[in-house]
Amino acid sequence: MKQETMSRYILRIVLVLLCIAVVVAGLLAFVNRITEPVIAAATEARTMAAIREVLPGGYYIVITQYTDDTGLVSAVYKGRNGYALEVTPVGFDNTITMMVGVSRDGEVLGFTVVSHTETSGLGAVAASGNSAGEAFREQFVGAVGSVAVSKDGGEIDAITNATVTSRAVCEGINAALSCVAGMGGAE
Numbered sequence: 555m556k557q558e559t560m561s562r563y564i565l566r567i568v569l570v571l572l573c574i575a576v577v578v579a580g581l582l583a584f585v586n587r588i589t590e591p592v593i594a595a596a597t598e599a600r601t602m603a604a605i606r607e608v609l610p611g612g613y614y615i616v617i618t619q620y621t622d623d624t625g626l627v628s629a630v631y632k633g634r635n636g637y638a639l640e641v642t643p644v645g646f647d648n649t650i651t652m653m654v655g656v657s658r659d660g661e662v663l664g665f666t667v668v669s670h671t672e673t674s675g676l677g678a679v680a681a682s683g684n685s686a687g688e689a690f691r692e693q694f695v696g697a698v699g700s701v702a703v704s705k706d707g708g709e710i711d712a713i714t715n716a717t718v719t720s721r722a723v724c725e726g727i728n729a730a731l732s733c734v735a736g737m738g739g740a741e
Contacts, residue, residue, distance in 0.1 A: 600668060601640070601653070605631050608655030608664045609638040621736040626729035630737075636663060637734050641726035646718040647671040650680070654730035662697040662727060677719030686713070690720075700728050 605614055609631070617630040617637075628651075629640040636657040642649045650670045655663035667681035679687050693710050694701060701724045702708025705717060712720035 601629075604640075604653035604666050604668050605633070605638040607666045608653050609633045609635055611635040614638065617737075620733055622729065622733050623736075624725075624729040624732065626726060627733045630733065637730075637737075639730040639733055640668070641729050643722040643726040643729070645670065645672050645722040646677050646716070647673060650719070650722055650726065652723065652726045654727055656730055656734045658734075660698055660731060660735055662694045662701075662731065664695050665691060665723070665727060665730075672716070672719050677713065677716040679713045679716060680719055680723055690723075694723075694727055697727065698731070700731065 602614075606612075611634040614631045614633045617632050620627065620630045626641045626643055627639055628642055631638040631640075636655060636659075639654045639656065641652050641654055643652070644650070648671045650672065651668040652665050653668055654665040657663055670678065670681055672678045672680065680690055681687060690711075690713055701710055703710045703712040703717060703720045703724060705712060706721070706724075708724065710720065710724060
């Protein structure tokens with residue numbers, strides 16, 4: 555008799571937990587449905603702001619067919635003055651999402667970090683608005699061909715104690731330059 559009571563008790567606990575799980579899953583789905591358009595609009599606004607920062611001049615259209623041998627280019631936008639490319643190299647902590655401006659002649663116009671999780675005070679300097687961050691980003695303006703940090707034989711001074719992040723930024727810039735070169739610059 556005691557065994558049957560224990561079985562019913564376990565069954566009741568399992569059913570209660572199942573009900574709780576179903577209710578919580580439903581609430582999460584409801585909240586997701588409500589917040590999805592807000593998040594999409596914020597992401598679109600952030601993307602457009604990044605494009606305008608690296609490629610001034612307006613008139614941006616999305617290019618859907620491009621060659622990316624690196625797998626780092628996630629979007630290409632064509633503007634009057636060149637291209638803005640969203641690239642996602644892997645830094646020290648995780649993926650760094652960057653927007654890179656490249657002229658039709660294959661010259662880096664600039665880049666901005668859209669999102670990252672790099673270490674504060676180290677790799678995060680690449681995205682910061684302070685003088686060290688601006689100096690780091692300015693090194694890339696006018697670059698053509700390929701870029702690398704000085705430790706790898708290039709001309710880019712790495713962020714102090716953040717060589718992995720600096721190499722990731724170079725990798726993203728190189729992917730953008732290669733993609734634009736593959737498109738033949740002007741269409």
